[in-house]
Amino acid sequence: MNFRYSRTGLAGSEKRLQRGLEILPGLLSWSVLTGLLALTFIRPLWAALLVIAFLLYWLLRMLYLTLFLIIGYTALTAEQRTDWPAWIRTLEAAGTSGRLEPPPVGEALLERLAWKTHLQESKKALGSGGPIPSPDEIHHLVIFPIAREEKAVYEQGIESLLRQGTPLDRITVFLAVEALAPEPIQKQALEVCRKYRNRFRELRAVFHPAGLPGEARVKGANVTHAAKEAAAFLQEHGIPFDRVIVSCFDADTVVSPAYLACLTYHFMTCPRRNQASFQPIPVYHNNIWEVPGFARVLDVGASFFQLVEATNPEKLVTFSSHSMSFQALVEMDYWPVDMISDDSAIFWKALIHYDGDYRVVPMYVTVSMDVAASEDWRRTAINVYKQKRRWAWGVENFPLVARAFLRNRAIPRRLKIKHLFKLLEGHLAWATWPFILTFIGWLPAITAGRDFSDTVLYYSTPRISLVIYQLASLSLATSVVLSILLLPRPKLRFSVARRALHLIEWLSVPLISILLSALPALDAQTRLMLGRYMEFWVTEKKRRRER
Amino acid sequence: MIIRLRRIVFWFLVAVYLIACPWLLLYARGIILQPARTMDPLVETGLIHVATQPAGARLFLENRRFAQKTPTAIRELLPGPYRLSIRLNGHRPWERTIQVQPSKTGMLDPILLLPRRIRIQPIGTTAWTRLFPLEKTGFLFLASGKTAQQCALYEVDRNRLYPVPVPWPKARLKTVHHEPGSRRLLLEGEAGGARKWLAVSLSEKPAARDLTPLIPEGTEEILWDPSAPEQLFAVEGTAVHRIDTEQGALFPRWLEGVRGLAAREGQLTVLKTSGRLEWEPLADRTDPTVLDDSGEALDWLEETFYRIHRMTETTTLFLGGRGQLLSSRLPHLLEENGVRGLRPEGRTKQAAVWTGKRLALLDLEPEPAAAGGFEKGATLDWVYSRGREIRQAVWVRRGAYLLILDRDTVRLLETATRKDPALNWSETGALEEILEVRPGSGIHWDERRGILYGLERKSGRLFRAALAPPRKEGL
DSSP, X not given: OOOOOOSXXXXXHHHHHHXXXXXXXXXXXHHHHHHHHHHHHHOHHHHHHHHHHHHHHHHHHHXXXXXXXXXXXXXXXXXXXXXXXXXXXXXXXXXXXXXXXXXXXXXXXXXXXXHHHHXXXXXXXXXXXXXXXXXXXXXXXXXXXXXXXXXXXXXXXXXXXXXXXXOGGGEEEEEEEETTSOHHHHXXXXXXXXXXXXXXXXXXXXXEOSOOTTOOSSHHHHHHHHHHHHHHHHHHTTOOGGGEEEEEOOTTXXXXXXXXXXXXXXXXXXXXXXGEEEEEEEEOOSSGGGSOHHHHHHHHHHHHHHHHHHTOGGGOOOOSSEEEEHHHHXXXXXXXXXXXXXXXXXXXXXXXXXXXXXXXXXXXXXXXXXXXXXXXXHHHHXXXXXXXXXXXXXXXXXXXXXXXXXXXXXXXXXXXXXXXXXXXXXXXHHHHHHHHHHTGGGHHHHHOOHHHHTBHHHHHHXXXXXXXXXXXXXXXXXXXXHHHHHSXXXXXXXOHXXXXXXHHXXXXXXXXXXXXXXXXXXXXXXXXXXXXXXXOOOOOOOXXXXX | XXXXXXHHHHHHHHHXXXXXXXXXXHHHTTEEEOTTOSSOOEEEOEXXXXXXXXXXXXXXETTEEOSSXXXXXXXXXXXXXXXXXXXXTTBOOEEEEEEXXXXXXXXXXXXXXXXXXXXXXXXXXXXXXXXXXXXXXXXXXXXXXXXXXSEEEEETTTTEEEEOOXXXXXXXXEEEEEOTTOSEEXXXXXXXXXXXEEEEEOXXXXXXXXXXXXXXXXXXXXXXXXXXXXXXXXXXXXXXXXXXXXXXEEEEEEEXXXXXXXXXXXXXXXXXXTSOEEEEESSOOSSOEEEEOSSGGGGTOOSSOEEEEEOSSSOEEEEETTSOEEEXXXXXXXXXXXXXXXXXXXXXXXXEEEOXXXXXXXXXXXXXXXXXXXXOOOOEEEEEOOOSSEEEXXXXXXXXXXXXXXXXXXXXXXXXXXXXXXXXXXXXXXXXXXXXXXXXOOXXXXXXXXXXXXXXXXXXXEEXXXXXXXXXXXX
């Protein structure tokens, strides 16, 4: 379906519909919060019953997410031992000989489970009938957007590409530099190009002019400009787009050594590879030990969220650094150039463009980025708040997706309902649940008048709530354990006391979930509701000097 | 495989929620399933919440011991009467028949368990004749004889006695005047037929100041704002004289045409002879706020002075010289005569009012009427009617109990449960005899520590007796 994925340039009823749908998420969130608050005063009995029903729902949801967090983490651990190049060779050989001879497998249970999964995937790919591209045909285009970042930030990412098992002559790197970037930044980009150009097939800096018509000051405009330049480059060198996988990273993205091999494997086995995106697990390990505890907890939580999402590929949406078919990118006219949330918007754009026949393939391999840090904890808190608000601005996709779904008859209704519900419910929960759990849940007991305070319900509610919170603490305990396993070893040895403090950081979850998660989400939704569209704010990324 | 697992788990949890949620909500409301009742297996149960002081008491319901100790809630009780006993070693047992109602909670919080033997701990050896509690100051005024030199101040927290420097030691001590919370008290004495007035500061070294030259001879009542004790107001007829003790100045007839007066928190509340009720800041009297100018007060205003007690935002009480008690709310006349004292309780918004023989409770903010219904006016609920000479009443545990000094006997009256008919409150059942004190003396209750102070009946020694555990902060 041809649908202009943008809120600008609309008129008449379409504009009104767009505006109405923009108001909806914020209106719902505020209605839930104020409605519950009012109910605690007007009808404390109903409020108490609603709170109990909500708490039970929340508990079951927490247990559900925890189970799949464990599964996701297990999968991530299992895949760390996967020999991706071996599987690539296996597929290549099977493509030629028609016989699948899988690589050897170790004794460990997880390794065997992963091996079995890949065996099934390979069999399915071979059985699909379509040709599997040879790894020699597959090219990687990597784009690093640069707005104000110094070379120390993105040079690590480039170095990480050098450590991939993939032949470097099949990797092309474009530095998408904003023309408005300060001159030293532009010079540094050119220096980096000179330093690493000969290592890759191509490494060049592309300067994105400011003020192009129809563009906002967003990352999507920058990387789109670079992608168009890359398209010209690929055409010039006779590289077909359907054999190119584009990876759009952040300036601070550092990929794990197995990233490109894992990506190649999944591209080869994906049944409709040119209608697919490939989503790794984002972690924030670049500077995780240099930041205050609250920032660390939040970003580990973000990684956990993606780990859980990865176990549900049917509803997976791209987030942050990810990869996709370059052909698909070109066919749908690249990333939106007037939206902040280009990382998720590209998925929705693709889903609509291909009438629902688009998928995101989870990859259990990590890409590491920076935690939004600054010189002191106050500025770090502000940076984190602004970053989370930018993430929550992904709610801007809802009205666009809803409008597109209303027009598109080809996408199955079930798929539309599934995606729309998840999109809306996800943002609603993000903005409201911490407030309900921390404040509103306790209000009926405090605001109760005499007619409520002498009921059985008045005494039962705190007791039931306590039991539910105690059960939910299992989920918190699991998160603490997994966070210890997931976090990289600190470069410096920490004392026992300091390490114990890291565990205690998780006790601050109720507070930081309000201040640095729910509040920015509510902020973003309210801005959208009021038509105060957000300007792009470049996340401050600083690296401490090595001690 | 993961997708399939996800679907299974998802639908399983949906089923769990759909089944568990209604049951949880019913359970929360106290509704349980009794399959034996084929007609209506869902039964609305009730709950009894019991919290004792001290905690850790054993509960017996219909003579069967309940597993948990107090504070606790006994749940899933079928509606009906239950005999509840509370027992704690070394304390008097407590028993009551409670009527459990569907989906309702019987609140027994707090239940004060008195020690079986109340241990009296004497303080010093002096035989005192009078104890006058100085409310909200932490001090007691003690007198060991009839003359002014035979008096002292006792500081409760430090357990110390301070002599009062009296300039006229032979003067006969007549009355002790004190405003609750004031760091000053006023002694009224008589020497050679003339009245004497002494202001005494409440401190480690009490300072005394002879105010006799300043206070007019015809003074009938004297009062002051506890927050501004340097300003005294002496009532003489319908005139009020102001005495500035710091400047040593008398402002005669500072107010005229006054029927009633109160001074509190920097404000004067004045009831005029015209029936007009107004208040004004002490510091700036130029623009008084008129509270009522309807003249309605004239219907019941007598030619006597009324002490005004501003209880809440909506209720003001007027206590006249004959003991007539009036309220700003309808019906205005609460008691025609004989009221000797009243004691408000802020948290539960009620006041204890007593005559010589009876004690009543007054709701200071009665519940509004249902839509279209008649509003229930303020009425005295007589809860203690066997008095001989009620001289003092003190609230205990934030309105849950009253300590009543009836002639020489101290009694404890449970008041918290009286409003709930299910808790079967009765005067007999709610009353406990505590101990006897010296006739004519007062008592002091230290709410924070749960200690009663009084004078031993025979020896007159000051004593302390622990009746309740110390109150936890914030409760």
